[in-house]
Amino acid sequence: MISKAESYRLLWDFALPESACTAQKWVLSAMQSEGPELITMLWRILGNEQDVCDAYQDTFLHLAHYENGIKPRNIKAYLFRSASNTAISILRRRLIERKNLPQIAAADKTETASNDLDAGHLQQQLRYNIARLPEYLRQVITLHDLAELPYVQVAKIVGITETSARVYRHKAIQLLAVWMNKEE
Amino acid sequence: MKNKETTTCKDIRDRLNKIISSYLSFDAAWVQNHIVNCPKCQKRFSSVGRVYLAISLLKSRPHQLDLLRQANIQTIDTLAHSVRQHCKADKLKTARPEPKLIEKLSPLKGALANTAACIAILFLARMGIFNSMEKFQADSQKAIEHYYEKNIGSDLSSDIFSS
Numbered sequence: 125m126i127s128k129a130e131s132y133r134l135l136w137d138f139a140l141p142e143s144a145c146t147a148q149k150w151v152l153s154a155m156q157s158e159g160p161e162l163i164t165m166l167w168r169i170l171g172n173e174q175d176v177c178d179a180y181q182d183t184f185l186h187l188a189h190y191e192n193g194i195k196p197r198n199i200k201a202y203l204f205r206s207a208s209n210t211a212i213s214i215l216r217r218r219l220i221e222r223k224n225l226p227q228i229a230a231a232d233k234t235e236t237a238s239n240d241l242d243a244g245h246l247q248q249q250l251r252y253n254i255a256r257l258p259e260y261l262r263q264v265i266t267l268h269d270l271a272e273l274p275y276v277q278v279a280k281i282v283g284i285t286e287t288s289a290r291v292y293r294h295k296a297i298q299l300l301a302v303w304m305n306k307e308e
Numbered sequence: 309m310k311n312k313e314t315t316t317c318k319d320i321r322d323r324l325n326k327i328i329s330s331y332l333s334f335d336a337a338w339v340q341n342h343i344v345n346c347p348k349c350q351k352r353f354s355s356v357g358r359v360y361l362a363i364s365l366l367k368s369r370p371h372q373l374d375l376l377r378q379a380n381i382q383t384i385d386t387l388a389h390s391v392r393q394h395c396k397a398d399k400l401k402t403a404r405p406e407p408k409l410i411e412k413l414s415p416l417k418g419a420l421a422n423t424a425a426c427i428a429i430l431f432l433a434r435m436g437i438f439n440s441m442e443k444f445q446a447d448s449q450k451a452i453e454h455y456y457e458k459n460i461g462s463d464l465s466s467d468i469f470s471s
Binding site for chain 1: 351352355356358359360361362363365366367369371372375376378379380382383384386387388390391394396397399400403405406
């Protein structure tokens with residue numbers, strides 16, 4: 125990971141002129157104001173510290189590179205959407221990795237059969253099913269239930285009305301309930 | 309006129325919402341009675357409950373205190389040199405998640421409510437509201453005394469009000 129960070133740093137130093145770098149100090153302000161909430165959301169989506177750090181890093185790098193260093197109009201919306209998408213990509217990758225490793229997959233099956241109400245398994249099941257949801261439902265449930273943002277803010281971030289956000293959340297819960305019930 | 313119409317409209321909407329939610333919520337008696345007797349709905353209800361349980365389990369598991377610091381360090385190290393050298397970057401490298409102001413104040417909720425009540429009482433006293441209330445009470449008592457004197461005689465009335 126350190127080598128990855130190091131390579132990013134070198135690349136970044138060469139890629140941008142100093143004027144653009146100076147203008148990017150707002151990235152630090154965004155990190156200061158939204159950082160703790162983003163970390164909480166990423167932790168709930170991913171449940172793994174290294175993955176959280178990677179998703180956080182990718183999110184802020186995307187922000188710094190956004191249209192050649194121009195500040196987005198709604199930084200919070202950009203950050204939360206970008207972080208949630210990055211986290212879901214990582215989660216999907218992890219799911220594929222788990223499926224491809226026969227030993228882990230077998231262990232998962234035994235765990236499910238032996239202990240139905242295992243908290244860890246239930247959380248993992250929810251995470252993977254959230255990753256399966258269509259984007260418009262996934263974003264609402266991630267922002268409202270995992271980032272604990274109120275519907276007004278969720279609506280602003282996703283670009284829909286508050287009522288639609290409520291409806292989407294309800295649909296997402298129903299879909300998750302059906303999928304999680306089938307997996308039983 | 310327009311204002312009055314808006315208020316009525318809002319009242320009606322609120323009332324309708326209350327009525328609808330009392331009939332259509334999961335806690336409504338007819339819904340509960342139905343769930344008790346319907347295996348399909350029981351299954352649906354339990355699967356939705358399972359989702360809510362999983363969400364609350366995710367929320368209840370906290371991350372390590374220095375996760376924010378670690379993530380900030382990793383991210384800042386990949387940003388431009390001038391950004392990395394900024395004083396804010398140093399602060400972020402040692403940042404820890406702190407509770408929000410409302411959460412910090414929650415243990416002091418009772419004390420704050422008492423202080424607010426004291427301030428309100430002082431304000432009311434300063435405004436002279438208590439004096440006018442006392443004056444109003446004395447005037448009312450005088451009126452009642454006068455009424456009794458007129459109807460049952462001054463002796464009996466003075467007996468009643470002197471005790």
